[in-house]
Every structure is written in structure tokens, then in C-alpha cells.
Amino acid sequence: MTILSLRGIEKSYGPIQVLHGIEADVEEGEIFAIIGPNGAGKTTLFKVMTGESYANAGTVTFDGRDVTNEPPHLRTRAGMGRTFQVARVFNPIGTADNVITAIESRKRAQGVRDAPWWAIRPSVTTSEEAMQLLDGVGLADKAAMVASELSHGDRKRLEIAMTLAGRPRILMMDEPTAGMSSADREQIGALIRRVMAAGAGDGRRMTVVMTEHDMSVIFGLASRILVMNQGRRIALGAVEEIRNDPQVRDVYLGKEDQRLEEPA
Numbered sequence: 001m002t003i004l005s006l007r008g009i010e011k012s013y014g015p016i017q018v019l020h021g022i023e024a025d026v027e028e029g030e031i032f033a034i035i036g037p038n039g040a041g042k043t044t045l046f047k048v049m050t051g052e053s054y055a056n057a058g059t060v061t062f063d064g065r066d067v068t069n070e071p072p073h074l075r076t077r078a079g080m081g082r083t084f085q086v087a088r089v090f091n092p093i094g095t096a097d098n099v100i101t102a103i104e105s106r107k108r109a110q111g112v113r114d115a116p117w118w119a120i121r122p123s124v125t126t127s128e129e130a131m132q133l134l135d136g137v138g139l140a141d142k143a144a145m146v147a148s149e150l151s152h153g154d155r156k157r158l159e160i161a162m163t164l165a166g167r168p169r170i171l172m173m174d175e176p177t178a179g180m181s182s183a184d185r186e187q188i189g190a191l192i193r194r195v196m197a198a199g200a201g202d203g204r205r206m207t208v209v210m211t212e213h214d215m216s217v218i219f220g221l222a223s224r225i226l227v228m229n230q231g232r233r234i235a236l237g238a239v240e241e242i243r244n245d246p247q248v249r250d251v252y253l254g255k256e257d258q259r260l261e262e263p264a
């Protein structure tokens, strides 16, 4: 089943067109990766999917509904969770408090009230859910730390926990491993696999859409890959197809750090 569909997406910034007729269908339950060199249009396409930017032409369909002109918060409410290229966590408060805030915001949006309005502390169910989410991303032992003291990799984990607190059906991530050590990148890859295995609740499958620079992360993780170059789709397919695609090879040729070989 297609969960997210892009048809004829065009996007310009002023006189400069940065997306040219992008077509893609994301299937429920897959890890869909968008790759391409710097400036290829990955983030721009990502923003068109999340509603942070609007396309000049084309349609975005999410879960059978045309969301092309819907703002981000409506897409979030419909089950689209996202992280940012630079992690957005509320630094000055505790790691667990950040997740608690995210859970409470979901409950408010759903009209769930499990604590009186004057309560200072979160409800027991909220606290327990926060600990489960932190445990799921490997941060249980850092729950009491102030978020700004977390390492870069741990902040990304926290951001993922906060996004999962919204109970999304699709998790959208723009370069989740940007600026990380290779060990941290491996761990984020493993975390994404665990998130997929855990599902989206109510027996539904989780879907991930991510952009990525690092080929070794992607080839070990993605179900299918969309390759972009200069605002155009140059390939879309399973890992093996992409690895053997001559046009894709051309685009990456000579880029020592982005070889299309199997990671060592």
C-alpha cells in the first residue's frame, strides 16, 4: 500500500528551479532513502513532503489524502513525524522532560486528559511512556541529564524519541546521521531498524523516509532508494539496482568518500 505519493513536484526559489517533476511512491513498511550530491534538492523535496515548503506544481498525497497545501501540523496530526537536519530538542530541560513534553503535547492534541489541569508533575502513565521511549532509543540511563549536555548522537536519539512520542505512522528524517562519527552512524542505523521492527502501534507497520549522504549507511538500511541530481530524479529502485545503475555511478564517480561499493 502506498502511504506517501509525489506527482510532478516542481519547486523554484525565485527564478531558480530546484525540483523538476519529481515522481515517487513510498510504500508502507519500507525504509525509503533519498540520496544525491550536495544541492541535489533532497532537503527541498523533504520539506515539500512535510509541508515546511510548498511545491509550485504537483501533488503530495499522504495516506490517501491530498496534503499538497496542508501545513505541517495537520500532516503531523495525520501521522507524519519528522526530525530535523540539526536536532531540535529543548536544551535547558532534562532529557526525560523533553520526551514528557512531547507526550503531553500529543495527549493535548488528542484531547486526552489523564492529569488535572493544575498538576505540576506528569501523570504516571506519561512518565512510564517517556521511560519506555528513552529505553527504546538507548537513553534510559541518561534520562536525568540536561539535554544540552548530551552528545550529538544522543541528541539525535532524543529527537527520535520525541518524534516517536507523537505516535507517527511514518518517520521522516533529513540526514539523521549528519556530522556523526561512523560508530554513531551505525547506532542510528540500528535504532532505525528497531523502530521499524517495533511498528507504528495498533499492529500497523512503520515507514521511514530519510535523506542521507553516507552510502554505507544507506546500502545497509534502505528498502528502496531515490537518487537525485540537480533537482531531477535520476533513479529509483532497490539497493542492487541503484548500485549497478550507470547514471548513478556517473554522478558519484570520483567521489572517494561516497563509493558505491559494499561497506567494508
Ligand SMILES: Nc1ncnc2c1ncn2[C@@H]1O[C@H](COP(=O)(O)OP(=O)(O)OP(=O)(O)O)[C@@H](O)[C@H]1O
Pocket (backbone or CB within 6 Å): 013, 018, 036, 037, 038, 039, 040, 041, 042, 043, 044, 045
Ligand atoms: N531557501 C532557499 N532559497 C534559495 N535557494 C535555496 C533555498 N534552499 C535551497 N536552495 C537551493 O536549492 C538547491 C537544492 O538545495 P537542497 O538543500 O534541497 O539540496 P540538498 O540535496 O539537501 O543538499 P545537501 O546535501 O547539501 O543537504 C540548492 O541549489 C540550494 O542552493
Ligand SMILES: [Mg+2]
Pocket (backbone or CB within 6 Å): 042, 043, 044
Ligand atoms: Mg539537505
